[in-house]
Amino acid sequence: MTKHLKGITAASAIALSIIAGTASAAPVLMSADWATQACESFNKNAILTDGLSGKWVKNNKGRGFKIIQMYRSDCEDSPHVEMRxxxxxxxxxxSYGGKVETPKLDSDIDYVMYATTEKWHDMGxxxxxxxxxxxxxxxxFEGPKGEAMSVMGPFEQFLLLAGKVPSTEASCPTK
Incomplete structure (x- = not known):
């Protein structure tokens, strides 16, 4: 015999709580947790990994990496996130996605990108x-614009991460 909880079965209640828990588990767009998942998604995208290989990724002034920092401009005091x-x-x-670990960027090799939540959503x-x-x-956009222009295909794929990586836009990232 199945027990009912306010009109639904116990099994349905458990299923709903699992679904609700999964939905709320999506990180906030442009949060450190989102950047970690975006980093993983980046590595699974051949257009990014192959298209940014060579000259683009090697332009790092011997440091061994480039930095891309992003944020939502309509979120007051929104922390930036970083992808290395x-x-x-x-x-x-x-190799890294999360909170900012590189406070001083080099404008010859690193990037900062920001947009409103609505525009990130549209681009994603x-x-x-x-x-x-x-x-x-x-x-x-801040950074080497000429270099960015030379990799428009991968750059477009990068912007699509805002839509491919599950997230919620209902709140702003917090520090």
């Missing part, structure tokens, strides 16, 4: 790519 991209076995490899959904995003000011 290194060369591994001839490919670009995300593939509604437009990096050229349109930058041209219309939807994505603010």
């Amino acid at each position: 991209i290194s060369e591994k076995a001839g490919k670009a490899f995300c 959904a593939g509604e437009y790519g990096p050229m349109k995003a930058m041209m219309f000011g939807r994505l603010k």
